[in-house]
Amino acid sequence: MTDIKFEPKDYKSDQYVRWCPGCGDHAVLNCLHKAMAEVGVAPHNMAVISGIGCSSRLPYYMNTYGFHTIHGRGAAIATGVKTARPDLSVWLITGDGDCLAIGGNHFIHAVRRNVDLNIVLFNNKIYGLTKGQYSPTSDRGFVSKSSPYGTVEDPFVPAELALGARGNFFARVIDVDLKNTTEVLAASARHKGASVTEVLVNCVIFNDGIHKSIVDKEYRADRTIFLRHGEKMIFGKEGNKGLVLDGLKLKAVTIGEDGYTMDDILVHDAHEKDSTLHLMLAMMSDDMPIALGVIRDVDAPVYDEAVHQQIEEVQAKNPTRTLKDFLMKGEVWEVK
Structure with a gap:
C-alpha cells in the first residue's frame, strides 16, 4: 500500500485491447483497473501472470509487471513469483480451459497450499482462442x-473444485455487473491467501448468450442472489424472496407466504470456517438462484509467508551463510 492516490488510468497500459467487440473480458479488465485504484x-508492486487463452492476453493491458506464460502453467509460475517476492500483489488471469484442463493440477495445489494469489477465472464455457x-x-x-x-461428460464446477481443494476464498460475479465485480475484485486483493473469483463472461463469437438466463436484466433479480457478509440472503425483483434451511438443504421462499418471515431468512457468514454451507450456496441450481458475491472468505496460514518464516528460523540456527562456508564445514582434507 502507499499514500499516493492512484486512479484506474494508472493501471492501463498503452496497448490496443485485442478482444472481440462485445467480449465480456473488456468489462473485467475495466473492473480490475478500478479495483486496483480502490x-x-x-x-510497480503488482505482477499479473497468465497462461494461454483469450483472457490470458490481459497482462498486456496492465501498466504493471506481467508475464504471459504457457498453457495451464500460470498458477505454477505465479506461485514462484509470489514465493520469491511476497511483497508483490500477484494476480493470475486464466480461463476455464487454461485453468481447469491442462492447468487443473497446478490450480488445485495453488489453492490447497493457500499461496497468496488473486486468481481470476474467466468462465465462458468454451475454448474461444482455439475457435470453439x-x-x-x-x-x-x-x-x-x-x-x-x-x-x-459432466462439467467441472469451479466453486466445487476450489472448495474441494480446501480453498479459503471463493467469489462469483457476472461480466455485465461492473459495480459488484469491482467490489469483489477489491475484496480478493485484500484477502491474504489464495482467492478464486469466477467471472461468468460471454463469448460473443463461439458461445454467445451462454449465461443469458441469469445475466439478462429481465431475469437477473429472480435468478441470482448477491451475497454480502452479515446481511440477509434476500433476492427477487421485489426483494421479497430469501433463502432458508429446510432440513439439510437450502430452500428459496417468498417472505410473507407459507408462514415465512424475515426472521427465518439466513444471514450470510462468509467467515465461517466450516465450508458446508458455503459449498451449498455455491452449488445452487435448478429452481434456486445462482449465488454471486463473496461466498467464502476465511483466514488461514499463507504458504509464501510460511516459507519465508521457515527460512529465517533455519538461518537463525545455522551459521553457514555462503557456499564456501558450506563446502568447508565438517570433515575436510587436503590432497597434495
Whole structure:
C-alpha cells in the first residue's frame, strides 16, 4: 500500500485491447483497473501472470509487471513469483480451459497450499482462442466443433473444485455487473491467501448468450442472489424472496407466504470456517438462484509467508551463510 492516490488510468497500459467487440473480458479488465485504484496497490508492486487463452492476453493491458506464460502453467509460475517476492500483489488471469484442463493440477495445489494469489477465472464455457471446442465447464450435451453430437461428460464446477481443494476464498460475479465485480475484485486483493473469483463472461463469437438466463436484466433479480457478509440472503425483483434451511438443504421462499418471515431468512457468514454451507450456496441450481458475491472468505496460514518464516528460523540456527562456508564445514582434507 502507499499514500499516493492512484486512479484506474494508472493501471492501463498503452496497448490496443485485442478482444472481440462485445467480449465480456473488456468489462473485467475495466473492473480490475478500478479495483486496483480502490485498493491502492502501486502499479510497480503488482505482477499479473497468465497462461494461454483469450483472457490470458490481459497482462498486456496492465501498466504493471506481467508475464504471459504457457498453457495451464500460470498458477505454477505465479506461485514462484509470489514465493520469491511476497511483497508483490500477484494476480493470475486464466480461463476455464487454461485453468481447469491442462492447468487443473497446478490450480488445485495453488489453492490447497493457500499461496497468496488473486486468481481470476474467466468462465465462458468454451475454448474461444482455439475457435470453439467444448471446455471442462461446458454442460453435458453441449454441441461444439469438438462435440458435434453433444458432449457425453459432466462439467467441472469451479466453486466445487476450489472448495474441494480446501480453498479459503471463493467469489462469483457476472461480466455485465461492473459495480459488484469491482467490489469483489477489491475484496480478493485484500484477502491474504489464495482467492478464486469466477467471472461468468460471454463469448460473443463461439458461445454467445451462454449465461443469458441469469445475466439478462429481465431475469437477473429472480435468478441470482448477491451475497454480502452479515446481511440477509434476500433476492427477487421485489426483494421479497430469501433463502432458508429446510432440513439439510437450502430452500428459496417468498417472505410473507407459507408462514415465512424475515426472521427465518439466513444471514450470510462468509467467515465461517466450516465450508458446508458455503459449498451449498455455491452449488445452487435448478429452481434456486445462482449465488454471486463473496461466498467464502476465511483466514488461514499463507504458504509464501510460511516459507519465508521457515527460512529465517533455519538461518537463525545455522551459521553457514555462503557456499564456501558450506563446502568447508565438517570433515575436510587436503590432497597434495
